[in-house]
Amino acid sequence: MKVICHMLASVDGKIKLSDWGEALYNQSFSALYEEGHASFKAEAWFCGRVTMSEFANAEIPVLESTTGKKVDRKAFIGDPKATSFAIAADSMGKLGWKSNDISGDHIIEILTESVSDGYLLYLQKRKVSYIFAGEDELDLSLALKALEKHFPIKTVLLEGGGTINGGMLKAGLIDELSLLIAPVVDGTTGGTSVFDVPGYLSGAPGRHLQLISCQTLADEVIWLRYAFK
Secondary structure (H helix, E strand, C coil), X not given: CEEEEEEEECCCCECCHHHCCXXXXXXXXXXXXXXXXXXXCCCEEEEXXXXXXXXXXXXXXXXXXXXXXXXXXXXXXXXXXXXXXXXXXXXXXXXXXXXXXXXXXXXXXXXXXXXXXHHHHHHXXXXXXXXXXXXXCCCHHHHHHHHHHHCCCCEEEECCCHHHHHHHHHCCCCCEEEEEECCCCCCCCCCCECCCCCHHHCCCCCCXXXXXXXXXXXXXXXXXXXXXX
């Protein structure tokens, strides 16, 4: 499975568009980002829980009653016919869903085995797929292997936030970086960046890159593509 981290950032590496002002320009930047997204023809896109909460279509879930029955920790396929996917890293099961897709992309939750039985029944009832990757903390390498095993995914677009991007960077699981640089200086202190690796995980996660291409797009946006060495 190929992993392409596809992101839109300010010149100083921040990714929260609401801090950039000039909403009209930001809409143009987002449109260019979506064009880039579509150009990869990837089968799936992948976000962390915080970013995916912007797409979640229900409130915090009311968990289903388990009546004392233990739910097996094995993959659940909610739509065997699905060919495009939206993947959420949601270790403890906090996202709420009314349906099992986002704009036609079937939802897959990546969970830890410590998630509650009630949440698993909640997902099953809504036919939201899920896989397990780790007991108490997400093992992202294991997650990719499970995705490849259970779903027809050859290319996945990793589309942040910074924490999940940073986790994938730390684990050495990113093959390519696709970065659109908007002509904006964010300037915020401590704002979310393209890659945010928590201090306790840091341990020199930096990686060297090899330039694949550099394009100037509309509205002075620069599109950089790099392979990870």
